Amino acid sequence: MSNFKNTETALIHGGISIDEHTGAVNIPIYQTSTYKQDGLGKMRGYEYSRTGNPTREALEALIRDLEGGYAGFAFGSGMAALTAVLSLLHSGDRVLISSNVYGGTFRLLSKVFNHFDFTYTIADTADLDVYESQITDDVKAVIIESPANPLMTVTDIAAVAEVSHRHGLLVIVDNTFMTPYLQKPIALGADIVVHSATKYLGGHSDVVSGLAVVSTPELAEKIAFIQNSTGGVLGPFDSFLLIRGIKTLAVRMDRHVENAEKAALFLEEHKAVKNVYYPGLPTSQGYEVNKKQAKNGGAMISFELHENYDIRTFFESLELVSLAESLGGVESLVCHPATMTHASIPADIRKKVGITDGLIRLSVGIENIDDILSDIAQAIEKAEVK
Ligand SMILES: *Cc1c(COP(=O)(O)O)cnc(C)c1O
Numbered sequence: 084m085s086n087f088k089n090t091e092t093a094l095i096h097g098g099i100s101i102d103e104h105t106g107a108v109n110i111p112i113y114q115t116s117t118y119k120q121d122g123l124g125k126m127r128g129y130e131y132s133r134t135g136n137p138t139r140e141a142l143e144a145l146i147r148d149l150e151g152g153y154a155g156f157a158f159g160s161g162m163a164a165l166t167a168v169l170s171l172l173h174s175g176d177r178v179l180i181s182s183n184v185y186g187g188t189f190r191l192l193s194k195v196f197n198h199f200d201f202t203y204t205i206a207d208t209a210d211l212d213v214y215e216s217q218i219t220d221d222v223k224a225v226i227i228e229s230p231a232n233p234l235m236t237v238t239d240i241a242a243v244a245e246v247s248h249r250h251g252l253l254v255i256v257d258n259t260f261m262t263p264y265l266q267k268p269i270a271l272g273a274d275i276v277v278h279s280a281t282k283y284l285g286g287h288s289d290v291v292s293g294l295a296v297v298s299t300p301e302l303a304e305k306i307a308f309i310q311n312s313t314g315g316v317l318g319p320f321d322s323f324l325l326i327r328g329i330k331t332l333a334v335r336m337d338r339h340v341e342n343a344e345k346a347a348l349f350l351e352e353h354k355a356v357k358n359v360y361y362p363g364l365p366t367s368q369g370y371e372v373n374k375k376q377a378k379n380g381g382a383m384i385s386f387e388l389h390e391n392y393d394i395r396t397f398f399e400s401l402e403l404v405s406l407a408e409s410l411g412g413v414e415s416l417v418c419h420p421a422t423m424t425h426a427s428i429p430a431d432i433r434k435k436v437g438i439t440d441g442l443i444r445l446s447v448g449i450e451n452i453d454d455i456l457s458d459i460a461q462a463i464e465k466a467e468v469k
Pocket residue numbers: 160161162163185187188228232257259260278279280281282291292293
């Protein structure tokens with residue numbers, strides 16, 4: 084593990100940051116599938132790129148250092164990372180998930196892993212007594228997102244980890260929304276951290292990728308075996324892009340958050356807005372817990388317009404901010420969780436957990452904040468049903 088105590092420095096110098104053969108200050112793209120062996124059983128450390136590739140390894144060492152874990156692993160997407168991690172479990176096992184878990188995670192459990200008699204329960208990670216009562220004998224793991232998508236529900240990671248460990252559960256945290264610059268789940272008690280690195284870590288909406296970091300040698304050995312066996316690895320070029328993106332994470336995040344804090348206040352004061360969900364607002368549900376476990380509230384905001392605003396017109400009137408899936412890129416994006424990111428969650432469950440048809444999710448980019456807010460303001464104005 085690297086010795087960089089400040090994340091800003093580790094982002095640039097963590098992992099394997101210099102090519103040992105040439106001194107290149109960027110790890111080259113080792114675009115190769117295989118490696119010449121010097122004789123039978125005489126390998127130079129690599130044999131086949133599904134098993135190991137130097138560019139991917141530099142990225143894996145970097146995310147290990149950033150999350151403060153024992154080992155890192157890079158995958159072709161966030162879902163591939165989650166699939167590998169959930170492959171630690173067996174048929175008959177059950178996993179607890181919070182109600183606001185990412186739609187794709189819900190789909191993976193409810194439509195794929197259910198074929199293997201490996202199932203899930205939606206848990207109340209916000210109420211520890213209720214949560215503990217949901218830990219039946221077959222429960223082997225919990226997946227936490229904090230803040231969780233799309234209502235930015237905050238879970239006390241240390242508290243849930245403590246209760247979960249008392250029952251021998253594996254604690255998995257999806258840290259996509261916060262990144263290790265804002266929140267370090269392993270230090271809070273998580274066993275495994277997963278990322279959709281497609282989002283803030285990549286940061287430029289140009290690469291789909293996933294990462295996992297484990298806290299122990301035993302878990303590292305198992306995930307390495309699963310990664311090589313199931314094969315959902317990240318390619319060398321995408322690994323390079325991700326390393327490149329991660330170097331600027333701190334400066335990007337600082338601007339994302341500065342803009343998001345202004346956007347949240349703007350929305351909170353706007354007469355057309357009914358609710359704002361942002362853990363950086365002192366009035367929000369998880370403000371205190373989030374403040375305790377994360378550097379700030381991040382840059383994802385959800386909000387609802389009053390009934391006399393037509394959200395279809397709102398989305399179609401935006402000029403700068405794009406309507407798109409995904410988040411965490413330099414450009415501001417909005418999405419409609421009910422029909423986009425969370426469409427794979429049945430309507431009744433959506434309604435129960437508060438993902439209403441009027442909910443809008445905003446990924447605040449790093450453009451000039453006045454430009455972002457004036458675009459949103461003019462779209463809201465057009466959306467008013469007179
Ligand atoms: C996007 C996302 C995922 C899935 O990652 P992909 O890279 O799209 O496969 C998982 N969790 C969260 C919180 C996400 O936002």
